Amino acid sequence: MRTTIIKKTLRVPLSDGARGDGGTTARQLDAALIKVGFKASRELIEHISDVAGAEEYAQEIVRAVKELVGARAQHNPYFKDFPHNVPDTVAFWLSCISDVAEFSGNLLDLPKYGRVQHTYEEMLKAHDELIPSLKDRMTVLELGGTLDEEITRLYLELAESPIPLGEDDRVLLGELATQRLDVVPEAVPTRENRAILNAARLVAQRPLAGVDTVTDVLRLAAEASGGDVTLRESTRFRSFRRPERRALLAALDEVDPSKFGDVNQHREAWKRLGERLHPHEHPFAGAQDVFAVARKEKVARSFAGQVEMAFAANDPDLASRILAKAPGMLLRSVDRLVRSGASNVAEAVANAVPDVSGRVLVSVLEHLGNRSKPDTARVFANRGRKVWITDDTRPPIDATAIVEVIEAELVRRLPEYSSLTVDPEVLDVVVPMSGTATEDGFGVLPRGSKMWLEGDVLRFFVHWHQNSKRTDYDLSVVLLDENFAFRGQVSWTRLKDEGAFHSGDLTDATDGATEFIDLHRDAVEAKYIVPQVNVYAGEGFDEVAESTFGFMTRDLDQLGKPFEPSTVRARSSMRGKGKVALPIMFERQGDLWFGTWLHLYLRGNVWGNRVEENRDLVKLITAAALHRKYFTVRKLVELFERKGSTADAGTIHIGPVAELANLLSD
Known part of the structure; x- marks a missing residue:
């Protein structure tokens, strides 16, 4: 439970050990944490310094943060020198074929293909030590209360x-x-x-x-x-x-x-x-x-059924009167009421909003913000994050009056404040409305949230560990131009493209397997970069023992191993029902990488999923995701500014902040 708390909250419960001199252990812990991109707070260091025999306690802390960023596994790529010396795809396949007397046509039959030909220790010797950089991630661990607390x-x-x-x-x-x-x-x-x-x-x-x-x-x-x-x-x-x-x-x-x-x-x-x-x-x-x-021995018409009967009778005003008895359902039906020609919808909404949860109000506000013109495509994601896409044939609606009513209610609910500081890095984070729009992990944000990264190299990785049968996942990247036209790809069928390199295809994860893809900022000509993970064969994302995706950034002069914990920016679990995972997409702007979290899964095929088969669908999804307007912290700040202008509540400053989580939880 202590490990779980550290991973979920970045708080370390107090040790229940006897008081004594733990200064050496505290210094060793801090050094070990820095290697994986973490730092013990002053209070945590002081606490461990006063605990005798705290070695096991310190080891537990290190184990927890290593699990959090995925550093417990041995990430051994197929190509030992990756990202250097990645061969041409066809030349590599021919070299695998040359070792057998007769080729059946199936790459999996080749003894060298898909199976690492070197030990983890041999791979480590092929790489120089990572040169630390001020750009490397440093996450602070705080001291919490007792374990029971x-x-x-x-x-x-x-x-x-x-x-x-x-x-x-x-x-x-x-x-x-x-x-x-x-x-x-x-x-x-x-x-x-x-x-x-x-x-x-x-x-x-x-x-x-x-x-x-x-x-x-x-x-x-x-x-x-x-x-x-x-x-x-x-x-x-x-x-x-x-x-x-x-x-x-x-x-x-x-x-x-x-x-x-x-x-x-x-x-x-x-x-x-x-x-x-x-x-x-x-x-x-x-x-x-x-x-x-x-058992249909008695009849009970549901509330939703009554509403449907009213719409079926082409009487939207009756539907509105029925919905007035269920304020939350009324708000969720606003779009339909407006399209059906119901009268006084804004007035009905004004009467309902005081009894509707903030989550529903925010959800409806976000929806209406995207209804002034047709979407590129309508992208639906169910609670399992599986995607369904269709054309947007709905006529645009003018919901200005309704939006004003909902925003006024949200402003009324916001707390009074004297001074509010907001970190600029979270302005484009989407205010969460459901935990199913994200994944468990480290540094993971809700769907639609944007983040920016510095670094010469953007490195994706996928790690999976099969349960009972051979499982082959394939990390791939789709490269698109500024008009979302296909520009290229990197996958097991194309090991390298301009400025992009694949670490090699692994086809079995009995002891765990990891694949990487590198993108060099100044060499990649694509505007948009969309990584995906395909289930080629074996167990699905919700069946394997472990399935995670993540990304790192580093500069070219930092060197280091393929997996360096301190350079990991995010690591996300993959547990969706589909056979193709789309965790995030990136846009290249000057010296920065701008990411937009997707957390989506395509149905895919039972087996044999490849990037070549779904890249057109990926283009639609990424275009729709970038054009969609989300309810973000930036919008929340605007509402707070309105609160201040009406209630003389205080001032808002955009700058570093330590406790923004308190604002979001309120």
Whole structure:
């Protein structure tokens, strides 16, 4: 748990060791951290200096940060001298063929192809030491509270998150909930989190909290069965103990019958759950009605169904009046109401916004900001981050009045301030609305966020570790010009292009495998650079033991190994359902690289995915991503400026800041 806390928060829980002289250990720790791009804060150094026998404690800290940036693995590329001496693709293939008497036509049959021909130690000897640079990343580790305090703090941060969590964080919250049954969060805004907490309470026979819809109960039953709390995947419900069945049925019995229509959305899941709960064995008539609706023995029209009937009857004003009873749904339906010709939509929105969550308001504001003209393409991403693309055939809408209403409500909710400092590096970070729009990792930002990097060389890497069958991932790069026209590629079928070099194709990851691609800023002629990871064969991104993508920057005179932890700028997990991952794209501007996070997955083929087959789709996605307007910290600052002009709240300064996270959490 200490390792988890360090990786999630960059805070180090206090050691519980005896007081003594740990000065030597503290100095050794700081030196070890610097090698991987981290620095212990003054308070952390002082704490370790006062702990006797702190060697194991210090080693645990180093292990945690190495895992965070991916430095625990031995990253051994196929070409030992990479990025130097990368051969021509055809010449390399011919050299592999020359070692066999007869070639079957399959590169995988060649003993030299796809299998590293040197040891990790031999690779290290081929590279000089990294020359440190002021441009290298340096991340500070802060001293936290006791381990028990930090566990509670992390538990509350996750439980009280105003946005839905990603998969890894949901699992962690479930683990922490069983340890913190007596800790009551001030509020649990997201229903998935409520279900996770209630699942722990259900097993411990504690009272359930915050259950007011039938779907809340279904989520709870799925989570308690080890299934999918988001209800995207089918759950095999377990056999519940009698007290658990009674608690679930009692919760259903308390739900307002007007909400029973929601059963229709997950009818099959409800029928399976009914087989486990035996509702007729308990005196809960309301709960029995829920399962009667699932079996179509009773009819309950959902709220959404009533709205659809109004639209089907070509009566958008009736739909608007129905939606007024559900403010959040009304806001999500604004675009449709405007296109359908509903009257007084801005007035309906003004009446609804006080009862709508900030996350929904921001989401709608971002959506309307992109509706003044057709998109290059409509790019949809589901909760699994899988992409669906279609033409934008919607007529543009004028939502100026609605935007003004929503912005005014957001300004009203912002806190008063006397002085606000915002780091310029985060101005183009997207304000997160869902944890599913990002990935777990280090230095990872929400989809649409922009970042800039310095360095002569931009180096991508992918590392994967298969579970049970041979798995071949392929790191590739698509190169596009300023008009998003195809300019070239780097992949296992083209090991080098102008200023770009591939480290060699690895086709098995029994002990883990890593591929790299280098791009030299002054030699690459492309405007846009889009890395992708293709599943060529074997296990998918959500099946392997480990699957990560990342990138580094360095100057040409720094030398160093292919993988240098202190040069890692970001490392992102890859756990999507598709067979082609698009983590990020970069734009080259002068001496800088500008990145835009994508976190998207293409469906791809069952096997044999290659960059040549999806590059046209990649062009559409990248063009759409760059043209889309996101709700960023820059927009949030503008709203704060409006707050200051109306309430004499204070001044805003754009400059370095240490605690911007407090602003975003508020």
